[in-house]
Amino acid sequence: PEKLARSCDINEPDDRLVPAVLASWAQANVAQANLDYANAQMTPTVSLEPQVRHYMNNRYPGHDTLDKTQYNVSVNVEMPLYQGGGLSARRNAASHAVEAAQSNIQRTRLDVRQKLMESKSQVMSLMSTLQIQSRQETLSQRTRELYQQQYLDLGSRPLLDVLNAEQEVYQARFTQWQTAGQLRQLQINCLYNTGRMRNAFGLENHTIQSVEIQP
Secondary structure, three states: OHHHHOHHHOOOOOOOOOHHHHHHHHHHHHHHHHHHHHHHHHOOEEEEEEEEEEOOOOOEOOEOOOOOEEEEEEEEEEOOHHHHHHHHHHHHHHHHHHHHHHHHHHHHHHHHHHHHHHHHHHHHHHHHHHHHHHHHHHHHHHHHHHHHHHHHHHOOOOHHHHHHHHHHHHHHHHHHHHHHHHHHHHHHHHHHHOOOHHHHOOOOOOEEOOEEOOO
16 A cells, blocks of 8 residues: 555654554553552551341330431441551562553653664665666666577577576566565554554454454
């Protein structure tokens, strides 16, 4: 597609689209959730427990007359007193995991941008190489035509020269195909590192194997 040819033109990718950065953010969210849970385990749990009692008569031991229905609300405070060391260790580990996840996000962002710059530089180099190879193929074709004419019409060119010229043409063409393949691979890398793979191939809002591809 046309977007593939221009995939490396983006200098600053949107982190909200880059799969590698999104994966790093997801890991950071998991680490933060674990830290929140560890902090919650260190905090006393306060709860209200309402109770309703209904007696069969209005006389109870120690009381002359009371209502049959009694209401009571109690406050419960729970705290794992005997797990202080273990809870602190888990909280510290979770805190370190959050710091590591945040650092990983920054490393991933830098890595994505570095790969994008490298791919962009290599794409420019390969495009220049393709132009040179194209000119080389054109020269090889002209040489082949000349040798064929000299062999068929004039008889002044050996058959071996004609065959070698033919081989040069196919070799030049094959080299171009290889270079073009490398160029396409780099352009696909640019699509991935900018998070535009689905958009470039028109996959957004399409269902593949019962899974809808979202933007």
